[in-house]
Amino acid sequence: MKDLARIPVKELVRSDTIKSKFNDVLGKRAPQFISSIVNIVNSNQDLKNVDQTSVISSALVAASLDLPINQSFGYMYLVPYSGKAQPQMGYKGYIQLAQRSGQYKRLNAISVSKEKVPDKMVIFIPDYRMEEAETQIDMYQDHIEDVKAGRVEPTRCGKCDYCKSTAKLGKIVSMDDLID
């Protein structure tokens, strides 16, 4: 018998045993979910190299929590870690589960600043802010993917670490322009 761990996910998902596991959890939505597993592995070489059964079992965790697995949605990530895929919940996954439970009053984030001596603060995030942020992410998603893939040049802000580290010496700036 072939070692299951080495059979590519796209073949594993054709097996009746695995199909029925997803059918049990997701019913009619199983085929779509299964095709997104195959897509995720196709677009991530590291996931092709890990134990393929661990990809399936991580995906089953997401399925049983009824969280979408599309990696750009931020609900659940499949993370390759020492030869295996691990399910890792994104912040949207936590929010989704909290909302479904109906047990929460409101969601707070604890923010820690990235300074030498970090500052801490508990921040309440109103729903409309969350929705705004999600709309923004959706809006910029394609552009971000293009920049990551090198299809589009990033817009330079001139202030961040990336811009500073890749800055080229160009025009000469007068000291008068730097001091008000």
Ligand SMILES: [Zn+2]
């Ligand atoms: Zn920048």
